[in-house]
Amino acid sequence: MKSFQNFRLDAANHSLWRGTERAVITPKAFDVLRYLVENAGRLVSQEQLLESLWPETYVNPEILRKYIQEIRRVLGDQPGKPVFIETLTKRGYRFIAPVRDEGVPELPGVPVSEPAQESTGSGTVLPDKEQPSATDLRRRLALPAVLAATALALVAGYLWVARSRTNAPSSKKDTSIAVLPFADMSPAKDQEYFSDGLSEQVINDLAKVAGLKVVARSSAFQFKGKTEDLRSVGKRLGVANILEGSVRKEGHRVRITAELIKVADGFQLWSETYDREINDVFAAQDEIARAVTEALQVRLLSANGGEVSASARSRNPDAYQAYLQGQYFVARGQDKEDLEKALTYADQAVKLDPNFAPAWAQRAQVLQGLARVALISDAEGFRAARDSAEKAIALDPSLATGYLVLGLVQINYDWDWEGADTSLGRAGLLQPGSAAVLANRAYLAKTLGQADEAIALYKQAIALDPLRANFHLALGYELYADGRYNEAQAALQTAQDLNPQLSSLHLTRGKILLLEGHLPEALVEMEKETGEWEKLLGESVVYYALSRHRESDEALKRLIATHQNDCAYQVGEAYAYRGESEKAFQWLNRAFQQRDPGTPDLKINPLMRLLRQDPRYAKLLRRMRLPA
Numbered sequence: 001m002k003s004f005q006n007f008r009l010d011a012a013n014h015s016l017w018r019g020t021e022r023a024v025i026t027p028k029a030f031d032v033l034r035y036l037v038e039n040a041g042r043l044v045s046q047e048q049l050l051e052s053l054w055p056e057t058y059v060n061p062e063i064l065r066k067y068i069q070e071i072r073r074v075l076g077d078q079p080g081k082p083v084f085i086e087t088l089t090k091r092g093y094r095f096i097a098p099v100r101d102e103g104v105p106e107l108p109g110v111p112v113s114e115p116a117q118e119s120t121g122s123g124t125v126l127p128d129k130e131q132p133s134a135t136d137l138r139r140r141l142a143l144p145a146v147l148a149a150t151a152l153a154l155v156a157g158y159l160w161v162a163r164s165r166t167n168a169p170s171s172k173k174d175t176s177i178a179v180l181p182f183a184d185m186s187p188a189k190d191q192e193y194f195s196d197g198l199s200e201q202v203i204n205d206l207a208k209v210a211g212l213k214v215v216a217r218s219s220a221f222q223f224k225g226k227t228e229d230l231r232s233v234g235k236r237l238g239v240a241n242i243l244e245g246s247v248r249k250e251g252h253r254v255r256i257t258a259e260l261i262k263v264a265d266g267f268q269l270w271s272e273t274y275d276r277e278i279n280d281v282f283a284a285q286d287e288i289a290r291a292v293t294e295a296l297q298v299r300l301l302s303a304n305g306g307e308v309s310a311s312a313r314s315r316n317p318d319a320y321q322a323y324l325q326g327q328y329f330v331a332r333g334q335d336k337e338d339l340e341k342a343l344t345y346a347d348q349a350v351k352l353d354p355n356f357a358p359a360w361a362q363r364a365q366v367l368q369g370l371a372r373v374a375l376i377s378d379a380e381g382f383r384a385a386r387d388s389a390e391k392a393i394a395l396d397p398s399l400a401t402g403y404l405v406l407g408l409v410q411i412n413y414d415w416d417w418e419g420a421d422t423s424l425g426r427a428g429l430l431q432p433g434s435a436a437v438l439a440n441r442a443y444l445a446k447t448l449g450q451a452d453e454a455i456a457l458y459k460q461a462i463a464l465d466p467l468r469a470n471f472h473l474a475l476g477y478e479l480y481a482d483g484r485y486n487e488a489q490a491a492l493q494t495a496q497d498l499n500p501q502l503s504s505l506h507l508t509r510g511k512i513l514l515l516e517g518h519l520p521e522a523l524v525e526m527e528k529e530t531g532e533w534e535k536l537l538g539e540s541v542v543y544y545a546l547s548r549h550r551e552s553d554e555a556l557k558r559l560i561a562t563h564q565n566d567c568a569y570q571v572g573e574a575y576a577y578r579g580e581s582e583k584a585f586q587w588l589n590r591a592f593q594q595r596d597p598g599t600p601d602l603k604i605n606p607l608m609r610l611l612r613q614d615p616r617y618a619k620l621l622r623r624m625r626l627p628a
Helices: 027-038 046-053 061-075 134-140 147-164 192-207 217-223 230-237 278-299 317-332 336-352 357-372 378-395 400-414 417-430 435-447 451-464 469-481 485-498 505-516 519-528 532-545 549-563 568-577 581-594 599-603 606-611 615-623
Strands: 002-004 007-010 015-018 085-088 092-095 176-179 241-250 253-262 267-277
Touching: 002 027, 007 027, 015 027, 027 046, 027 061, 027 092, 046 061, 046 092, 061 085, 176 192, 176 217, 176 230, 192 217, 192 241, 192 317, 217 230, 217 317, 230 241, 317 336, 317 357, 336 357, 357 378, 357 400, 378 400, 400 417, 400 435, 417 435, 435 451, 435 469, 435 599, 451 469, 469 485, 469 505, 485 505, 505 519, 505 532, 505 606, 519 532, 532 549, 532 568, 549 568, 568 581, 568 599, 568 606, 581 599, 581 606, 581 615, 599 615, 606 615
Parallel strands: 176 241
Antiparallel strands: 002 007, 007 015, 085 092, 241 253, 253 267
């Protein structure tokens, strides 16, 4: 037992006491503190700490700094005015408080703690008598699994044990996890696409398991490069567990480190390091991924999750690398340069490995995105996207992304609502934890006028992707279309808090104010709109409502001059609100001919209400195969 000020460190029982109260500290942070206390007064380098506490294992130095921060928080120490731990920049740490050796005290009413249980390396915590032998452990770690498959097994093991300790079923939050983007620790710092890709693969594999809440990539990756406390991260994402780690890639060798953290107390549930030849990774990945997915379904949740198929991985490392680089640019945004780079890498991947289904799905996704925002012609883009999606499905019928993109083509171009429902339903069965699938099912329900279902699905998507501003905006628009203005404004405010520059945000808010009769406030919102065509549409309708017809005409003329080929529906929307039905139907018919992706919004758009008594309105809905 060692004492310093009013603290007692009991190494035998792995506990720290502040007076008569036991301090809450994670096991690894305790080990770091114990080492510093046992070497009090001596400068301890970062390398010494890592070597002593993680022998023969590579550990990201950032993890060590995190534990030092935790220790300071527990002790109430301040880095600028240290009382316990002094930091010497680029040299190491020194414990500077006087330390006393003393026997184990008998604390009134406080039982002596039992020895801490050890991790088996599979994430499952067992009592001492059930601990496997060293030989068993070596056998368990012998198979060359990659991080995505291993993370599934470890998460499943931990959560299964957590549930089995009580007879009551675990809450949904107990089986929730966020996978943070792995840090690129490569010497040249040029493997960001690779580390991001591994993180995304773990997310996608976990999302295939029914009943497991897995935060989507777009929300988890908002913490990329940040050192925010994991408890705060977990609270913002609404999860009980976080997986984080790092990747160090040099040539064809990769070193992956990862740790699973319990958010409630910062307890490290598991950590591991893997050294692999990148050429060897893919051969074993399929078999292990299937095995751990099945184990997770049977032991934790249900047998309804999707299986990871053999064609989900490329046997060609160069094709897989091109795919990862494509995913990096897909995730960066929706501008033309990023999408074109993503398409280049997808084309490269399918050329290197024509049987690599995810690369065909990626190609379909990018082509659909280019066509959706009118960066290529609708006919060319959507048809090519459909061909690539169908190729992906033919190669791997268990790949959810292929069905998801096919469903989007069927919504945005084919207007095949039954086909889209089938495609998105299949994607949902294969990847029930996908926020993107839920959001697009909501989009389909919205188009068909099924407001309650659309709102419920958008809320489910937000639960899995809480920091994605677009989802809150989509929910706000659906609530606006359903006449639930107060709820809509709340959703739009959340979207604004997440992304103040989000296009269509102020347009939607302005439309609500317009229909509520708050015209000056509506105009203020339209003037704040960041999207070009969105701002022109908003001005054309609000100026008209204010009887400022000249300004309304000018805004509408600019909209037609600059966006007649990609915003025919919005031009029809403006004329419909202004009561000019002849011009409205001219532009709506043009939108129909152009297959304008906005046209299906006709059924629910409140600004179209003056057209609804016109026989041409019902006829147009029938032509689009929408229920009148």
